[in-house]
Amino acid sequence: MPYCLCMNCGAEKDNVFAPCGNCEHSLKNMHEVAYALGLSERYTQRQELDEFRAQIRRGEAPKFGARKWQKLVTAAQGTKADEILELEDGPAAGVAKPTSLLGLLFGKK
Numbered sequence: 001m002p003y004c005l006c007m008n009c010g011a012e013k014d015n016v017f018a019p020c021g022n023c024e025h026s027l028k029n030m031h032e033v034a035y036a037l038g039l040s041e042r043y044t045q046r047q048e049l050d051e052f053r054a055q056i057r058r059g060e061a062p063k064f065g066a067r068k069w070q071k072l073v074t075a076a077q078g079t080k081a082d083e084i085l086e087l088e089d090g091p092a093a094g095v096a097k098p099t100s101l102l103g104l105l106f107g108k109k
């Protein structure tokens, strides 16, 4: 199961696109999608994520290098996150499906 962090509170989530179970933060735009991908184990080593979590809990925002950020933005644009996030405004079922989209995304690297 992929490991990722809520960008708002640092809580562990099992899906980048899912609202946080702790603070209910959900992704609002492509910038946040790219950021959320960077806070996932798919793109960032677990050790670094632990450091990011500590930063978030101190009220600091983890920073990505320019090259990595470009990669994350490109990845975010490939997720069709705008469609997924539109669904989040509707019934809760809208967020139950992104697993297969993630598989598509990460499968093609």
Ligand SMILES: [Zn+2]
Binding pocket: 006, 007, 008, 009, 010, 011, 020, 021, 022, 023, 024, 025
């Ligand atoms: Zn949270």
